[in-house]
Amino acid sequence: MNNITLNKNLKPASEVEPVLKVRDLNVAFNIxxxxxxxxxxxxxxxxxxxxLALVGETGSGKSVTARSLLNLIPGRSGETKGQVLFxxxxxxxxxxxxxxxxxxxxxxxxxxxxxxxxNPVFTLGEQIFRLIRLYLSxxxxxxxxxxxxxxxxxxxxxxxxxxxxxxxxxxxxxxxxYANEISGGMAQRYRIAMALISSPEILIADxxxxxxxxxxxxxxxxxxxxxxxxxxxxxxxxxxxLGIAAQICDRVAVMYAxxxxxxxETKKIFANPLHPYTKGLLKAVPKLGKNEPLSFVPGIxxxxxxxxxxxxxxxxxxxxxxICRKQKPESLKFEDNHNVSCFLxxxxxxxxxxx
Amino acid sequence: MKENPMxxxxxxxxxxxxxxxxxxxxxxxxxxxxxxxxKAAFLSLIILVLxxxxxxxxxWIAPYPEQGQGAVNLEHRLQAPSxxxxxxxxxxxRDMLSRVIWGGRISLFGGVCIVFFAxxxxxPLGLWAGYNEGISGxxxxxxxxxxxxxxxxxxxxxxSILIGAGWFTAIIALIIPWWxxxxxxxxxxxxxxxxxxxxxxxQMLGYGKLYIIFRHLLPNIMTPVLVMILLDxxxxxxxxxxxxxxxxxxxxxxxxxxxxxxxxxxxxxxxWWISIVPGCAMFMVVIAFNIxxxxxxxxxxxxx
Amino acid sequence: xxxFLCKRFVGLIALLIVLSTLVFFFTRSLPGxxxxxxxxxxxxxxxxxRARIELGLDKxxxxxxxxxxxxxxxxxMGISLRTHRPVFKDLMEKIPMSFELVLWALFIAAFFGVSFxxxxxxxxxxxxxxxxxxxxxxxxxxxxxxxxxxxxxxFFNYLGWFPLQGRIDSFLEFSNPIQNITGFSxxxxxxxxxxxxxxxxxxxxxxxxxxxxxxPMGIIARLTRSSLLDVMDQDYIxxxxxxxxxxxxxxxxxxxxxxxxxxxxxxxxxxxxxxLATFYVEMIFNWPGIGYYSLAAIMSLDYTxxxxxxxxxxxxxxxxxxxxxxxxxxxDPRIK
Numbered sequence: 004m005n006n007i008t009l010n011k012n013l014k015p016a017s018e019v020e021p022v023l024k025v026r027d028l029n030v031a032f033n034i035x036x037x038x039x040x041x042x043x044x045x046x047x048x049x050x051x052x053x054x055l056a057l058v059g060e061t062g063s064g065k066s067v068t069a070r071s072l073l074n075l076i077p078g079r080s081g082e083t084k085g086q087v088l089f090x091x092x093x094x095x096x097x098x099x100x101x102x103x104x105x106x107x108x109x110x111x112x113x114x115x116x117x118x119x120x121x122n123p124v125f126t127l128g129e130q131i132f133r134l135i136r137l138y139l140s141x142x143x144x145x146x147x148x149x150x151x152x153x154x155x156x157x158x159x160x161x162x163x164x165x166x167x168x169x170x171x172x173x174x175x176x177x178x179x180x181y182a183n184e185i186s187g188g189m190a191q192r193y194r195i196a197m198a199l200i201s202s203p204e205i206l207i208a209d210x211x212x213x214x215x216x217x218x219x220x221x222x223x224x225x226x227x228x229x230x231x232x233x234x235x236x237x238x239x240x241x242x243x244x245l246g247i248a249a250q251i252c253d254r255v256a257v258m259y260a261x262x263x264x265x266x267x268e269t270k271k272i273f274a275n276p277l278h279p280y281t282k283g284l285l286k287a288v289p290k291l292g293k294n295e296p297l298s299f300v301p302g303i304x305x306x307x308x309x310x311x312x313x314x315x316x317x318x319x320x321x322x323x324x325x326i327c328r329k330q331k332p333e334s335l336k337f338e339d340n341h342n343v344s345c346f347l348x349x350x351x352x353x354x355x356x357x358x
Numbered sequence: 359m360k361e362n363p364m365x366x367x368x369x370x371x372x373x374x375x376x377x378x379x380x381x382x383x384x385x386x387x388x389x390x391x392x393x394x395x396x397k398a399a400f401l402s403l404i405i406l407v408l409x410x411x412x413x414x415x416x417x418w419i420a421p422y423p424e425q426g427q428g429a430v431n432l433e434h435r436l437q438a439p440s441x442x443x444x445x446x447x448x449x450x451x452r453d454m455l456s457r458v459i460w461g462g463r464i465s466l467f468g469g470v471c472i473v474f475f476a477x478x479x480x481x482p483l484g485l486w487a488g489y490n491e492g493i494s495g496x497x498x499x500x501x502x503x504x505x506x507x508x509x510x511x512x513x514x515x516x517x518s519i520l521i522g523a524g525w526f527t528a529i530i531a532l533i534i535p536w537w538x539x540x541x542x543x544x545x546x547x548x549x550x551x552x553x554x555x556x557x558x559x560x561q562m563l564g565y566g567k568l569y570i571i572f573r574h575l576l577p578n579i580m581t582p583v584l585v586m587i588l589l590d591x592x593x594x595x596x597x598x599x600x601x602x603x604x605x606x607x608x609x610x611x612x613x614x615x616x617x618x619x620x621x622x623x624x625x626x627x628x629x630w631w632i633s634i635v636p637g638c639a640m641f642m643v644v645i646a647f648n649i650x651x652x653x654x655x656x657x658x659x660x661x662x
Numbered sequence: 663x664x665x666f667l668c669k670r671f672v673g674l675i676a677l678l679i680v681l682s683t684l685v686f687f688f689t690r691s692l693p694g695x696x697x698x699x700x701x702x703x704x705x706x707x708x709x710x711x712r713a714r715i716e717l718g719l720d721k722x723x724x725x726x727x728x729x730x731x732x733x734x735x736x737x738x739m740g741i742s743l744r745t746h747r748p749v750f751k752d753l754m755e756k757i758p759m760s761f762e763l764v765l766w767a768l769f770i771a772a773f774f775g776v777s778f779x780x781x782x783x784x785x786x787x788x789x790x791x792x793x794x795x796x797x798x799x800x801x802x803x804x805x806x807x808x809x810x811x812x813x814x815x816x817f818f819n820y821l822g823w824f825p826l827q828g829r830i831d832s833f834l835e836f837s838n839p840i841q842n843i844t845g846f847s848x849x850x851x852x853x854x855x856x857x858x859x860x861x862x863x864x865x866x867x868x869x870x871x872x873x874x875x876x877x878p879m880g881i882i883a884r885l886t887r888s889s890l891l892d893v894m895d896q897d898y899i900x901x902x903x904x905x906x907x908x909x910x911x912x913x914x915x916x917x918x919x920x921x922x923x924x925x926x927x928x929x930x931x932x933x934x935x936x937x938l939a940t941f942y943v944e945m946i947f948n949w950p951g952i953g954y955y956s957l958a959a960i961m962s963l964d965y966t967x968x969x970x971x972x973x974x975x976x977x978x979x980x981x982x983x984x985x986x987x988x989x990x991x992x993x994d995p996r997i998k
Contacts, residue, residue, distance in 0.1 A: 604957060644805070
């Protein structure tokens with residue numbers, strides 16, 4: 004028992020303070036049938052400059068995790084418990100006014116459908132100008148002093164610069180366009196420019212590339228990665244696509260039914276998946292050149308109004324033990340940077356490990 | 359889109375999600391229970407039930423059933439509300455309470471008829487026009503647009519003038535500009551459902567048009583249609599009243615609520631109850647339909 | 663934009679031609695003998711025959727139709743069977759009187775409708791929202807004729823605050839008559855410096871305008887609320903919120919502009935509603951406008967007047983919708 008510690012302080016080899024600490028995050032929605040426990044005890048840390056992938060299937064709670072960090076779950080009654088520590092403050096305890104100063108400024112978000120997340124009745128210019136006025140007023144004043152131009156020209160110059168960064172061309176024309184007049188790829192570049200305008204500490208990318216064509220996807224991914232490296236921005240990358248996670252992320256957290264079941268460095272998780280669910284997911288990825296039947300994780304995600312007692316995965320698990328039906332598995336440190344929530348890896352069950 | 363083979367795992371869940379959405383659009387009992395928890399909706403339901411009972415059992419509930427049907431009672435003309443004439447009497451001495459109950463029969467039944475037949479004509483045409491984008495669908499769409507591009511009540515008035523005044527002709531005159539609203543609603547719904555996976559799957563499996571329309575489309579449009587029917591009952595009752603008020607609808611000695619308000623209008627300053635009683639009845643029933651329909655709509659529209 | 667206006671204008675002409683044709687054949691198939699109606703009461707057969715020739719009713723239908731359309735180009739809609747005056751002249755005289763009511767009602771309905779809708783949406787779920795919901799439910803549920811009578815009963819009979827009916831007090835009609843300049847009595851009295859009559863006319867307008875605006879206001883408020891709430895659920899609002907834009911800007915600047923397009927459509931449609939309501943309101947308040955005139959035409963089957971009224975309503979309807987379409991294009995660039 005002594006070589007197993009609870010996941011309270013997951014740190015990579017370099018001893019840096021995480022920018023974001025999520026502790027025991029619980030989110031429940033009130034729906035007509037009762038209370039759906041969407042998230043149950045989510046814990047993770049996000050370190051400066053790293054890219055952390057949050058992977059899981061539809062309904063596993065990845066998007067809810069992302070949105071509840073900034074209290075962006077609209078129109079739902081429910082409750083949120085736990086701690087989201089950012090710069091010594093708990094975001095969950097903040098008022099809307101206080102949160103507003105963090106949203107978009109220090110923590111930005113990029114969403115799944117780029118076109119529908121741009122306001123259709125304002126030009127792209129009008130929308131980015133507003134953000135520049137909001138976050139870069141100092142830079143605008145500076146530019147005004149230096150070049151003796153009007154406020155408007157200064158803002159426009161900065162907007163051009165920012166849009167240039169994300170690889171948009173013919174910007175003068177682009178600024179006059181509306182959301183329905185640009186392609187998905189352009190729209191997502193524009194959204195990324197908007198999100199990174201204030202050089203935030205954290206960028207949350209909520210399925211940011213899932214709606215794009217594969218070729219565009221690659222460009223956008225590279226862009227995001229490069230920009231964030233330059234601006235020292237950490238990324239919380241939410242995706243259902245293991246391939247993308249493998250390509251760009253430093254660490255991967257696998258979510259299942261509102262819990263993080265396994266979290267590790269990308270290499271480790273792909274080389275040595277521990278949780279039965281992670282194993283199943285990786286097995287389900289088809290391999291080129293091998294003519295074997297496609298494997299899948301049997302069963303469906305459980306009903307979150309009446310979640311299974313104990314481990315939420317036990318009904319689909321091949322390695323089910325008695326304890327799985329009774330107790331919730333804690334997160335166990337398997338080795339450095341590799342934690343898993345599964346009773347298989349608890350010491351007294353170690354004999355089951357290699358089955 | 360999701361061409362990356364690594365993403366295929368989740369696609370099966372999209373299909374499942376579709377199924378869930380499909381199921382959620384059906385009426386569920388817990389939703390109805392939720393409806394009754396709303397005070398306003400509950401209150402309107404009580405008003406509607408009371409009105410319905412009064413109207414159905416008019417011969418037993420009305421104190422003077424024959425006066426309700428128009429028999430005059432000249433020695434008790436224009437009496438203010440009193441114990442024997444609970445809501446007063448009109449210019450012919452008829453008991454207002456009985457008149458309102460019998461008038462409610464005509465108004466309510468008329469409203470139900472208009473909406474029912476409008477839906478009966480409009481819904482199948484909407485299903486057809488939404489599912490077939492060929493010539494027949496286009497023709498239906500054009501006809502619908504033509505009707506909707508002019509105020510319905512004016513069309514009804516014109517038709518009513520043409521085919522003559524009367525309760526029955528007024529109903530016909532109102533159904534004619536009313537059904538296109540249902541066609542448009544259903545057509546829009548069908549166009550969006552048609553693109554969903556389960557309809558496409560049914561098409562690919564080779565099911566016939568009619569089978570898909572009745573098995574897959576109809577159950578999914580029932581909820582919005584039912585809500586619209588409920589929300590239309592109030593306006594339909596008002597519409598008959600509007601026609602009757604200018605003499606194009608119900609003819610005396612029968613009277614619906616609209617005509618009764620008209621009959622009392624000349625005496626409004628002295629014998630106010632002759633107009634106010636049927637007017638209030640109309641207002642209460644219409645607002646009850648509206649609030650109940652709104653609550654129902656809210657519940658069906660809300661997610662989950 | 664110019665092309666759009668031209669298209670609309672051609673559309674309007676086409677609509678008027680179709681409408682006048684429809685109305686022509688429609689009125690010819692009405693029951694009753696127009697010539698007999700024209701002469702009125704106890705007419706001798708030879709009198710009716712003379713009237714028939716005078717009105718051209720003895721000619722074949724096609725000839726009548728040609729003559730009718732030919733005259734229409736010169737704004738000649740024939741002679742009213744009821745008032746025995748040219749229909750066009752009647753209409754020109756009545757239209758301003760009604761439009762005074764209609765425009766006020768439209769303006770008030772739009773202004774308060776949108777305001778109440780916005781307030782209700784902003785305070786969604788609160789007491790304010792509930793109150794507005796009840797209020798607007800009542801507004802759309804009350805039959806127009808009942809509302810008009812209630813207003814008379816309460817504000818004239820019970821409180822005595824406003825006059826019962828008419829356009830101006832009869833004693834003023836002799837001492838300070840309204841000079842006919844534009845036909846809009848409020849404008850006319852102001853231009854002429856006839857303030858006594860101005861206030862009297864305004865006073866008389868309060869109740870009819872109230873009766874007219876309540877229903878459309880309820881419709882506009884409800885639509886504004888639901889349209890706004892719909893917009894506030896959209897991805898782009900979430901994205902804007904995530905980028906730190908304040909709730910006020912989000913709601914009143916981003917949201918409202920997006921929500922306005924369907925609201926403008928309904929405001930355009932409520933012109934027709936208000937016009938229809940003038941039939942009832944003008945009858946009850948004895949207001950000598952187009953609604954009263956139309957209703958009298960309906961009740962006496964005065965088909966020449968009916969034709970004129972129908973064409974007028976069609977024109978107004980198209981113009982109102984065109985104006986609203988132009989506004990929608992300004993508000994929402996997606997509409998092409």
